[in-house]
Amino acid sequence: MDRTFPALLARMQELKDLNGVIGLATWDQETYLPAKASDARAHQLSTLQGLYHERLVDPRLGEVLAWAASRSELDADQRAMVRVLTHERDRAVRVPQALVKALAEAQSRALNAWRQARKEKRFALFQPALARLLQLRREQADAYGHDGERYDALLEGYEPGMRVSRLTPVLTALRDALIPMVAAIGSAPRKVADLPEGRRFDAEAQWRFSLKLLEATGFDLEAGRQDRSIHPFTGGTHPRDVRLTTRIDEANPLNALFSTIHEAGHGLYEQGFDEAHYRTPLAASPSMGLHESQSRLWENVVGRSRAFWEHFFPALGESFPEALSGVGLDTFLGAVNRVSPSLIRTEADEVTYNLHIVLRYELELLLIHDELPLEDVPAAWNERMRRYLGVTPPDDVLGVLQDIHWSWGEFGYFPTYALGNLYSASLYRAAERAIPELTGHIRRGELLPLRDWLRDNIHREGYRVPAEELIRKVTGQGLTDADFLSYLKGKYGALYGVSL
């Protein structure tokens, strides 16, 4: 392999292409793969991931990256490409093959155990597999290396640059502000209603409306698509091939509406990468939290706002004349913003959601530090649910077994959801300062000014700089809960008629 930037770029492109094809095979698995082909697809994905890993850890790539790191003639983008790929490669190289294999096996076992435990509603059936995964992930954290905080080494895989020492104070303060806010909303004299029960929202009409929403956000349907899947996600193979999925439930149109807007936020980000970065490590987000900030900004800050529905609600009413008969804008806005402490994270509203995350983050720290006996995890979970949200899971499926993440061994992932929420509020505030009359635009259904501001300030940057640094550059400050809390106070204070 030549010690030239073009030779290095060719390897970067090859890795990115392979990654794109892995994206295709994964998307297909969730959308169009025939039922009997799941084993075949698992083999194909495993082969692709093996090839990706093999090319990534290739010593010749390491040599050329080391050479390139010292070349002063490279421009800023080229240096960033070298830095990002070196970071990824270093982490991959540090984990011994035996540990990689043991982790894959333990994940597969844990997934089965988790499913069985859910079936029997008994955490104890999941416990041995979880213990094994935790042990291996601690080993992996040590292999990655850290400054005494193992969790940092895992967090780095999702949120490069973020540290427990930075995150814990912010999430703890957030928790302590949210608990009384949830209580205050719960005891507010004004109540908001759900949509009327028993109405049927035609699936085809939901699909057509979701495509209208996508187009309104500026998502380019010639550089992407939308399909259906059981769990909505954003995937694809390239910034010009971004694939969203949504889920349609005829009894409840909010699933499709908000999963479409949420995934559109992710999708706009992917479509917005700089063309000069295509097929390089820079055509990527620097963190999962920043990626989530885009989906949350569109789904919640924009998509659940009065201004947004002032424009879109009349069209929604025309799409579902019977199902929405008698439902006015105020009722609808109440229904999509109703605050109600509940057991399941994925169904939580904006106010309570982060408490679900803080709970998981706190337990993950204890688990990785080996400071919580595994048999005590369900009790610790339930005790925190009571303390933070005032509800108690009646069984483990509605409690500690509800998320799939731990059965994949994903420790360090959950906090990125909270980061996404906090970043989304800070970014929206910066957008309000930068775009004259932003609310007026949204009220007229003009979403492109916001999309273009995000594109110029966030999307086009790709992976040039770490997430928090980019947030600081764009908003004037780094990670903070202030913008998010102030957003909640304003919005929910008005909705519930209380001072928060």
Next chain:
Amino acid sequence: MDRTFPALLARMQELKDLNGVIGLATWDQETYLPAKASDARAHQLSTLQGLYHERLVDPRLGEVLAWAASRSELDADQRAMVRVLTHERDRAVRVPQALVKALAEAQSRALNAWRQARKEKRFALFQPALARLLQLRREQADAYGHDGERYDALLEGYEPGMRVSRLTPVLTALRDALIPMVAAIGSAPRKVADLPEGRRFDAEAQWRFSLKLLEATGFDLEAGRQDRSIHPFTGGTHPRDVRLTTRIDEANPLNALFSTIHEAGHGLYEQGFDEAHYRTPLAASPSMGLHESQSRLWENVVGRSRAFWEHFFPALGESFPEALSGVGLDTFLGAVNRVSPSLIRTEADEVTYNLHIVLRYELELLLIHDELPLEDVPAAWNERMRRYLGVTPPDDVLGVLQDIHWSWGEFGYFPTYALGNLYSASLYRAAERAIPELTGHIRRGELLPLRDWLRDNIHREGYRVPAEELIRKVTGQGLTDADFLSYLKGKYGALYGVSL
């Protein structure tokens, strides 16, 4: 790489998985890829194909294959796997990288030139690119090696084991039998009509009917799927993930009907490979001609037969009550079996089709032998069209420029279509001997006895033995035009009321 069969098998599986993923990316390109992603997909496919080639020509694989070829402890299937992969690898190794690259570039240029030539209806615009491709393919044939007949080396890529010395006498005799047969049908006193013009066949109803047909053939829709594409094809990633496409034209239901049955024939073959051969070189057809025999058997011998429509025509009538009003079974059977010399191969009927192929085969031999000046190709084409079919192309688009194959540099491909037709008739005759009351089954819509016979005798064999050897084993004789001609004489003699 260990010198053990399991180590070799792992490499075979890796190659097969990669091939499956190439199949996915290709299928997706023709079905769901967003318009703006075509460049991205070309890069991804090129990267995958490059990796496949790199792994195939890996000298360590060559060493283990050579070692395995001499191991007496391997069973018959394992020896066949070694033989098939060695054959593929030897051919890949023999072509220098510079030639591979030159061919890829020449193909890309030729494709553009062909499109431009079609636009201006002038073969001369395609001629220089074709000359370059022919030169490179001759070089490639010499690199592969041959016994003095260059065309054999190219034919080997599509129809392993077949030779010009074997093929030419059969196709020449076929030609000489077909020319008078076409003439006799043309002057028969009885005429058959087309479907009435101007009727509209609802696209959704066509789609539903095509799925019914697929199910009736025994195509497993849980181990495959059907989608739409501009040009119907069979692709997929694995015998349990076989993907057919069809094309729906509301003005003409015959497109979807017969492309669905045609692709079902290919698809049943792929689904029928022996599970013990999955992810090995044996889960494949030994030749394109044999593959085509399966599609032609279902599309023509079964799908255009009276027995088949005696069962399915009533259901077709119910699906299109208005569009088929006044159309009886006899009219319909006439319309789907009408013989009419025409200019375009892909629209040709069963009787004239092979004359289109013989014409191309004869010209390809002259071109590869460098015995026909390129500027004379259109005239040679038109002269043969007159002689074989009695029609003259009014321009090159309706003549020499009609097929895409030569612009891909595919010389040696066309004859496999004729082989498919000849093999299909011989196989069906063998099936009639083996299955009591086969016609009665078909008349009752029972297609599984035929599918299962094909599965046991052809599909499960995979790539164990060469195509003609398998045909000999199953039918008692090798390549012959006798069964096909006798099939045509019986069917079309009765339809047109002439002695053929």
